[in-house]
Amino acid sequence: TTRGKGGDFDELIATDKRIEPRDAMPDDYRKTLIRQIAQHAHSEIIGMQPEGNWITRAPSLRRKAILMAKVQDEAGHGLYLYSAAETLGVDRAELLDKLHSGRQRYSSIFNYPTLTWADAGAIGWLVDGAAIMNQVPLCRCSYGPYARAMIRVCKEESFHQRQGFDILWTLVRGTDGQQAMAQDAANRWWWPSLMMFGPPDTGEAAKGGHTEQSMAWGIKRFSNDELRQKFIDMTVPQAQKLGLTLPDPDLRWNEERGHWDFGEIDWDEFKAVLRGDGACNDQRIAHRLAAHNDGAWVREAATAYADKSSAREEG
Numbered sequence: 001t002t003r004g005k006g007g008d009f010d011e012l013i014a015t016d017k018r019i020e021p022r023d024a025m026p027d028d029y030r031k032t033l034i035r036q037i038a039q040h041a042h043s044e045i046i047g048m049q050p051e052g053n054w055i056t057r058a059p060s061l062r063r064k065a066i067l068m069a070k071v072q073d074e075a076g077h078g079l080y081l082y083s084a085a086e087t088l089g090v091d092r093a094e095l096l097d098k099l100h101s102g103r104q105r106y107s108s109i110f111n112y113p114t115l116t117w118a119d120a121g122a123i124g125w126l127v128d129g130a131a132i133m134n135q136v137p138l139c140r141c142s143y144g145p146y147a148r149a150m151i152r153v154c155k156e157e158s159f160h161q162r163q164g165f166d167i168l169w170t171l172v173r174g175t176d177g178q179q180a181m182a183q184d185a186a187n188r189w190w191w192p193s194l195m196m197f198g199p200p201d202t203g204e205a206a207k208g209g210h211t212e213q214s215m216a217w218g219i220k221r222f223s224n225d226e227l228r229q230k231f232i233d234m235t236v237p238q239a240q241k242l243g244l245t246l247p248d249p250d251l252r253w254n255e256e257r258g259h260w261d262f263g264e265i266d267w268d269e270f271k272a273v274l275r276g277d278g279a280c281n282d283q284r285i286a287h288r289l290a291a292h293n294d295g296a297w298v299r300e301a302a303t304a305y306a307d308k309s310s311a312r313e314e315g
């Protein structure tokens, strides 16, 4: 049954209450949360790589310090989210093993390369902007530990988005070469950022999706297309402020709809990246695996120390 101390699961969901770790819950609710929270955590950890690539080459000490703080935040978000996943009865070692062996995903966006310093700006502005759009509703997710983790994460994400916008704001008011670098980064990061919100709600590419069930369980508060549209509506005016042209000739304000119309997203590219054929898939996992193996001695030492301390306490 799904009757727990907090009352019946369906009743809690119907009355928009929080589900806590000790509450009874359907296996599929637990499974889809483990899947989503783990993949969210994996995205944060892998997401450290594209921007980390520019820490040693940031154009000033100030930019380097800001980027280091941001990448460090991403690591913290990942660890926070692994802890949230562990409240569902899984162990992070098992989740990492699934990431390393390709049995769990991380966000498609991190399989694109960061070719210039402007990419550090585009990631902050577009990728963290999209992440905020997706993460704010998750603060109201029905699963307590996930929703509470999101509140802290969202606060830090807004700093990430601001620093990205600020990098581009500086570049677009710089030399012609710097303006061109910012435009090139916007060209390369715009469409992949729209794909971060997941497949469309309808049509061929929507098949096998989780949206309907996740919305019924109060995990998803908006559909993928709704959040994508909100992100586009928020971001187009920012691009105009930056004087950057977004790479979509079909982008135009639709007075009737009260939203920006936009062109077709290349779902074949999305599927290819998810299949592992993105520009950086192999490199990202190889780097992750190397870091994991290099860090084994730290995990062993920490475990040995913890065992010794608890033996001393019991002794």
Ligand code: 3HC
Pocket: 035, 036, 039, 040, 041, 043, 044, 047, 074, 105, 106, 107, 108, 109, 127, 128, 131, 134, 157, 195, 196, 197, 198, 199, 208, 209, 210, 211, 214, 220, 224, 274
């Ligand atoms: N990248 C990789 N896989 C994706 C994806 C993407 N952008 N969008 C969807 N998918 C996968 C889903 O995981 C699912 O595959 P699975 O069944 O094997 O897990 C399939 O495509 C169908 O997609 P759905 O939309 O039906 O799946 P979800 O209901 O899980 O919705 C989601 C996808 C909107 C990404 C949702 O999982 C979510 O909100 N996740 C939490 C937020 C998150 O993970 N953000 C990733 C970026 S984190 C980040 O950017 C941090 C920043 O600080 C740098």
